[in-house]
Amino acid sequence: MFQRKMSRREFIADAMTFGALAAGSTLFAGDQKLAKRVLGRTKLEVTVVSFGGLRLENPDVLSMAIDRGINLIHTSPGYAGGRSIRAFGEVMKTKRDKVFLALKEWPGNIDGSLKILNTDYVDILLPQIDRPEQVKDERMLEGFERLKKAGKIRFTGFACHTNIPAVMEAAIELGFHDVMLISYNIGNQNQLDPLIERAVKKGIGIMAMKSTGGLKRGDEQAFVAGLKWLLRNKGVHTLLIGMTTFGEVECNLRVGSGELEKAEAELLKKYLPIASASLCASCGLCDVCPKGVKVAEIMRCYEYVRRGDLDVAKEAYADLREGAPYMSCDNCGRCELSCPKGLPIVKRLREVHSLLA
Known part of the structure; x- marks a missing residue:
């Protein structure tokens, strides 16, 4: 993977953020405690913001997020060229009992990941699925059942990046999966909200990824308000947000209760229509190329x-x-x-x- 180097300015700013937190761990605790929601029929009470390890390399960032209350974390063997899962494994040596651990991996490949993660089970296994027919793949379903009996996973689900409506429809009809991890943001929320409502009625837990789409971290007030906007849908149980720095963790913690304040709603009136208009909905309807272009x-x-x-x-x-x-x-x-x-x-x-x- 092509690795982005952290600038000296970013390094110093991040170190100062971590230093302040380490010196006074209760500095922000009072007004930024994350709300929790029940993740469908899993009955897991998860924080409304969860930790995504897509680009994580520094285990201290994950450790700090857990110390600050985030209790659902997610990684995959391929993230950051394998460095993410190794960072997770380092933290799991001492903090496995403080979190619910989700892994993006196929059932047949889990043993190697468990070893790296320094654990004998994951709470949620989420292989990537992007076509409706994959939802009921017999080998996958049998693999799930086998791993459950062996005590290596607690709950089943899948991650979906494209063709989301069709895949969700198939999963709702099948009724097997406990959790859906779907791309959900200001660009496709209107399209997906009715499907989420149906899924929740079936007891399916909803994890939302790519929720920062259309939001700019540079405008922190609008960024946090945008996340709260998505959480207005109580069927969205957690926003899985990628974090690589102490500053990003701190920013995401400002979601707090997840309740949108009046001033934040006013701020978003002009911001959201513009930001969402050019954002891909990840519906997959564009996959009609006669030349086979993906x-x-x-x-x-x-x-x-x-x-x-x-x-x-x-x-x-x-x-x-x-x-x-x-x-x-x-x-x-x-x-x-x-x-x-x-x-x-x-x-x-x-x-x-x-x-x-």
Whole structure:
């Protein structure tokens, strides 16, 4: 993976943040305690903000987040070139009993991850699923049952980045999975809220990832308000947010109770329509290319670039180039005609290829 180097200014600022917290661990505790919600039929009481390890390398950041009250954490063997899961494993040596641990991995590959994580079980196993037919894959379901009997997992679920409505429909109908980890943000919340309501009625827990889409950390007030806006849907049990620095943890903790204040709602009136209009809904309807270009997956890479995760975007795009690359595109425009938001998809495909190829 292409690793972004932390600048000297960022390093010093982060060190100062951590130093202040270490010197007075109760400094912010009173007014920033995170609310909790019950994660569906799992009955796990999870904080409304959970810790995503997509780019994590420093175990001290995870340790600090747990000390500050975040109780649901998530990683995968491939995150940060394997450095994330190793950082998690370091922290789990002393803090496994303080958290619910979620892992993105297929059932057949879990043993190696458990060893690295220094634990003999995970609370939630979430293989990645992006097609409706995968929801009822027999080998996966059998693997889940086998791992449950062996005590290696407590609950089952899946992570979904694209084709989200169709995948959710299939999972709701099947009724097997305990948890869904779905891309959910200001760009697709109106489309997904009715499906979330149905899923919750079936007892399915909802974890929302990529929730910072369309929100800018540079405007912290609007950023935190945007997260609270998403949490207005009580069926969204937790926002899984990637964190790599002490400052990011501190910012996310400001979600607090998750209740949107009147001043924050006013702030968002002008901000949200503009921010959400150009954001991909991850619906997968653009996957209609006659040349076989993986349009939805490339759009996913575009969103990674847009939010500043360039290293993640490069790795994801490199994997995609084994199939039909962007260069197969003949500008027929079918993908754009199928997009419910009318996004300039061909232009974005071209930009991604130019930047990441």
